[in-house]
Every structure is written in C-alpha cells, then in structure tokens.
Amino acid sequence: MPESRRPVAFADIDTWDLEADVVIAGHGIAGVSAAIEAARAGAEVLILDRAGGWGGAAALSGGWIYLGGGTPLQRALGFEDSAENMETFMTAALGPGVDGGKIHAYAHGSLEHYDWLTGCGVVFKEEFWGEPGWEVPHDEGLGYSGGENASPFREIATPAPRGHIPQMTDKRTGVRGAGYMLMKPLVETAETLGVRAEYDTRAQRLVTAADGTVEGLVARRFGTDVRVRARRGVVLATGSFAYNAEMIEAYAPRLIGRPAAAIEEHDGAGILMAQAAGAALAHMDATEVAFFGDPQMMARGILVNGRGQRFIAEDTYGGRIGQAVLIQQDNAAYLVMDMDAHEEALGTETSTPYFRQPPTWAAETVAELESDMGLPAGTLTATVDAYNRHAADGADPVLHKKAQWLRPLSGPVAAWDMRGFTAGFTLGGLRTDVDSRVLHVDGAPIPGLFAAGRCTSGVCAGGYASGTSLGDGSFFGRRAGVSAASG
Numbered sequence: 251m252p253e254s255r256r257p258v259a260f261a262d263i264d265t266w267d268l269e270a271d272v273v274i275a276g277h278g279i280a281g282v283s284a285a286i287e288a289a290r291a292g293a294e295v296l297i298l299d300r301a302g303g304w305g306g307a308a309a310l311s312g313g314w315i316y317l318g319g320g321t322p323l324q325r326a327l328g329f330e331d332s333a334e335n336m337e338t339f340m341t342a343a344l345g346p347g348v349d350g351g352k353i354h355a356y357a358h359g360s361l362e363h364y365d366w367l368t369g370c371g372v373v374f375k376e377e378f379w380g381e382p383g384w385e386v387p388h389d390e391g392l393g394y395s396g397g398e399n400a401s402p403f404r405e406i407a408t409p410a411p412r413g414h415i416p417q418m419t420d421k422r423t424g425v426r427g428a429g430y431m432l433m434k435p436l437v438e439t440a441e442t443l444g445v446r447a448e449y450d451t452r453a454q455r456l457v458t459a460a461d462g463t464v465e466g467l468v469a470r471r472f473g474t475d476v477r478v479r480a481r482r483g484v485v486l487a488t489g490s491f492a493y494n495a496e497m498i499e500a501y502a503p504r505l506i507g508r509p510a511a512a513i514e515e516h517d518g519a520g521i522l523m524a525q526a527a528g529a530a531l532a533h534m535d536a537t538e539v540a541f542f543g544d545p546q547m548m549a550r551g552i553l554v555n556g557r558g559q560r561f562i563a564e565d566t567y568g569g570r571i572g573q574a575v576l577i578q579q580d581n582a583a584y585l586v587m588d589m590d591a592h593e594e595a596l597g598t599e600t601s602t603p604y605f606r607q608p609p610t611w612a613a614e615t616v617a618e619l620e621s622d623m624g625l626p627a628g629t630l631t632a633t634v635d636a637y638n639r640h641a642a643d644g645a646d647p648v649l650h651k652k653a654q655w656l657r658p659l660s661g662p663v664a665a666w667d668m669r670g671f672t673a674g675f676t677l678g679g680l681r682t683d684v685d686s687r688v689l690h691v692d693g694a695p696i697p698g699l700f701a702a703g704r705c706t707s708g709v710c711a712g713g714y715a716s717g718t719s720l721g722d723g724s725f726f727g728r729r730a731g732v733s734a735a736s737g
C-alpha cells in the first residue's frame with residue numbers, strides 16, 4: 251500500500267508536537283531563503299528536513315546562480331547587461347511556454363537579489379572564466395552558463411555572462427564546493443535570525459481546514475507521526491521528482507534510469523502532498539539534461555547524430571546540447587575531431603578531465619571513419635564536406651558556430667561514441683504565482699500554502715541555463731517566506 255498523501259482534517263488533531271508561524275519542508279536553497287525572509291518579516295520559523303542536516307542538492311551543487319541586469323560583478327568585469335536584455339534571453343532560452351510574469355519579476359529583481367545574497371555573506375570573486383566548460387576550474391566568480399554567447403541566443407539578446415559562482419577555497423564538491431559556499435552563509439543568516447530546524451523529519455501530508463486552508467502538516471520521524479502546526483503558512487521546498495520512478499514514467503519518461511544533479515530525497519513528496527489538496531501542476535515534462543562531454547573538445551569538433559548529420563552549434567551550453575541529444579536525437583550523438591583539434595583541446599584547462607576519454611574509432615580518412623562507425627555511406631562525408639567548405643571561409647551558415655572555433659577537419663580523424671551520454675533532473679512541479687502562492691486547479695491560491703524551488707515550475711518551462719535552479723529557488727523562496735509570514 252503506498253503511503254497516503256491525502257490531507258489530514260484539522261478538526262481531527264487535538265494536540266500538536268511542534269508549532270511555529272511558518273513551517274518549511276526542506277532545508278535546501280528554497281527553504282533557507284524562505285526561512286530568512288519569513289523570520290525578517292517577524293515570523294517564528296521552523297524548518298523540517300528528512301535528511302540528517304541542512305543543504306539538500308544545493309549544498310552538493312556546482313553553485314552557479316543565475317543573476318544579471320548589470321550586477322556589480324558583471325560591471326566590475328566589464329560586461330554590460332540590463333533587466334530587459336536578461337528577460338529577452340530567459341524568455342527565448344527557457345521556453346517554450348515560460349511564465350512571463352515570473353521571468354519579468356526575476357530579471358527585474360535580479361540586482362536586488364544579488365545584493366540580498368552578498369548581504370547574507372555570499373562572496374563572488376571578481377574574476378571571469380571565459381572558456382567552454384561545465385564548471386569553473388578554480389574559484390572564478392562569473393561565467394557563461396546558458397549559451398548566451400552562442401547561436402541562436404547571441405542573435406536574440408546581447409550576450410552577457412550571468413552564471414555567478416560563490417567563491418570556494420580548495421574546491422571539493424559537497425564539502426568546499428561553490429554550492430556549499432552558497433548555502434553556508436544563508437544557513438548561518440537563518441540561524442542568527444532564530445530559525446529552528448528539525449532533521450530526520452519527513453513531511454508527508456498537509457493538514458487542512460474544512461474550507462481548504464492549510465493549517466500545518468504531518469511528518470514522520472523514526473516511524474512516528476509528528477503533527478506540526480503552522481499558524482500562518484506552510485512552505486513546500488522539498489526539491490524535484492527526479493527520484494520518483496512512477497512520476498518519471500508518467501511525466502518525463504526520457505529520464506527513466508538517468509537521474510542526475512539531484513538527490514534521492516527528491517522523490518516528489520511536496521508535489522504529491524499539494525496535489526492531494528487540489529494544487530495545479532505545470533511543465534511536468536520539462537527536464538534539465540546534462541551531456542557527458544568535455545566542452546573544450548566539443549567546441550573544436552563536430553557533433554553528429556545517428557544519420558551523420560550535425561544538429562547543434564557545438565560551442566553552445568552543454569545543457570542545451572544534452573536536451574537536443576536526448577529529446578530530438580534519440581539519445582544518439584558522436585563527436586568527430588581531427589588530430590590537431592584534439593591535441594589543441596587536450597592542451598586546455600577543463601573542470602571535467604574525466605570526460606576526456608580516448609576515441610572509440612580512429613581512421614585515416616572521413617570515409618573510413620564513417621564506415622567504422624557504421625553510419626550510412628556518404629552521410630558523414632557529406633556533413634564534413636559541407637562543414638569544411640564553409641569553415642575555410644570562417645563561416646557556419648548551417649548552425650552558426652562562432653568563427654573562433656571553425657577550422658576544416660583534415661588528416662587523420664577520430665570519433666567518440668556518445669550514445670546515451672545524458673542524464674538530468676525534472677523542472678516541472680506545482681503551479682505557483684509570482685508571490686509563490688500554490689495555485690489550486692481552479693486557479694485561485696490555496697490559502698496557507700506556498701512553495702518554491704524544484705518542487706514548483708519556476709522560470710524554466712522547457713529550456714535550461716545553469717544557475718536557474720539555485721536562482722529561482724532562492725528568488726521565489728524569498729517570496730514564499732514573505733507571503734507565508736504575512737499569513
């Protein structure tokens with residue numbers, strides 16, 4: 251029998267085990283941001299987490315947080331940006347079907363959000379990393395993180411790097427990574443404000459009054475029910491459903507067997523609890539998709555599909571490549587490079603040296619390579635012929651890779667079999683308004699219920715840029731805290 255998610259009737263509870271004005275389920279990025287703002291608004295705040303401590307996926311993460319509009323860091327490093335420019339990029343890159351109100355609020359609130367983060371003690375080092383990469387190799391504070399400077403977005407909006415990375419020392423993911431360096435000052439800020447936390451406490455069901463108002467929740471701790479009263483509001487901040495196999499099958503089946511950049515605690519609990527109280531959902535099919543390739547190599551080569559054809563500008567954001575491979579190319583991709591390009595790539599710095607594996611095939615000619623790869627005769631050769639003809643003129647009229655990466659392939663060539671090299675996490679979830687109120691299927695807010703982070707549908711409706719999860723989790727987490735505190 252699956253555990254019940256149905257709301258418990260408020261009238262049936264006589265005694266409460268824990269009590270606060272605002273009760274938050276989940277002590278990751280959305281939860282801690284909600285806690286700080288609720289406490290600052292004068293509420294007594296209690297955070298519950300099913301894990302043994304704070305942090306969630308956020309503390310293990312790469313720490314990229316999407317900020318722009320001309321932040322002090324962008325300006326100090328010589329980059330022009332505006333809220334309008336940021337909004338244009340986000341609308342184009344994170345759709346189709348973005349929530350225009352959320353993107354507008356996010357882009358226009360970004361400067362203030364930057365100040366809020368640094369005011370809580372988050373440090374961004376004044377150094378830019380401009381090479382292709384998944385993460386910065388050192389402690390640089392700014393980088394491109396969503397294909398802003400690659401086709402098609404560089405033609406749609408003025409390119410500006412918006413991936414802000416909290417400074418780390420002696421980088422060690424999960425201990426001294428940038429995600430940890432984002433979470434630590436926020437948690438310390440919450441503690442200073444008197445926010446309490448209870449761990450090993452798993453929120454299971456909401457408690458609702460007869461009129462549907464959320465009055466608290468029931469959690470499980472070591473096999474026992476814990477009844478938690480929320481005098482002003484409950485905030486759900488429990489993360490994605492990447493590790494709920496049934497939900498993945500139902501909503502985002504391309505991710506079956508390939509969860510990544512998520513934690514096992516992301517089992518969709520917050521979504522299910524709220525759904526059982528009538529909450530609406532949005533973009534449940536949307537997924538972030540990482541691609542296990544080295545960006546320094548990909549930019550210098552060509553990526554082809556199972557028909558030997560190019561399908562994306564190879565110098566774009568790796569997450570955009572991942573989505574294209576998994577969703578449009580049946581999870582099949584091959585990287586093709588000549589020897590010179592390969593050697594040049596190996597001479598560069600990367601944060602992902604483990605993606606630099608030896609090639610699967612190597613041959614003297616493209617025709618031989620094509621045959622070794624089992625591609626239909628004439629397909630890869632036609633692709634390379636066309637690529638080379640235009641690359642010789644410094645152009646890529648097919649996919650618009652930037653001129654700096656264009657060079658005809660010549661001499662011995664090699665290919666990497668990258669079929670199935672994708673994994674990711676879910677972006678869909680509860681439908682919330684710009685004030686992080688959870689919306690009922692009838693469109694009205696559910697009284698007393700708020701949510702943020704990956705258990706909601708945030709700024710990403712389809713596309714993704716690194717930093718938008720920590721970004722919208724913290725931005726709309728804050729709003730959830732303010733709304734919940736105002737009762």
Ligand SMILES: Cc1cc2nc3c(=O)[nH]c(=O)nc-3n(C[C@H](O)[C@H](O)[C@H](O)COP(=O)(O)OP(=O)(O)OC[C@H]3O[C@@H](n4cnc5c(N)ncnc54)[C@H](O)[C@@H]3O)c2cc1C
Binds near residue numbers: 278316519718
């Ligand atoms: C290796 C890695 C790298 C990443 N890199 C980046 C990056 O650079 N930039 C970026 O934007 N994103 C990145 N992400 C993704 C990002 O970390 C998450 O999407 C983000 O943390 C989601 O925020 P959240 O608050 O919704 O969830 P979390 O930060 O995971 O917090 C959710 C919390 O809820 C708790 N919880 C779950 N269920 C319950 C329950 N029933 N009751 C009580 N508590 C519960 C969990 O234990 C967890 O502590 C990365 C993730 C990983 C793992």
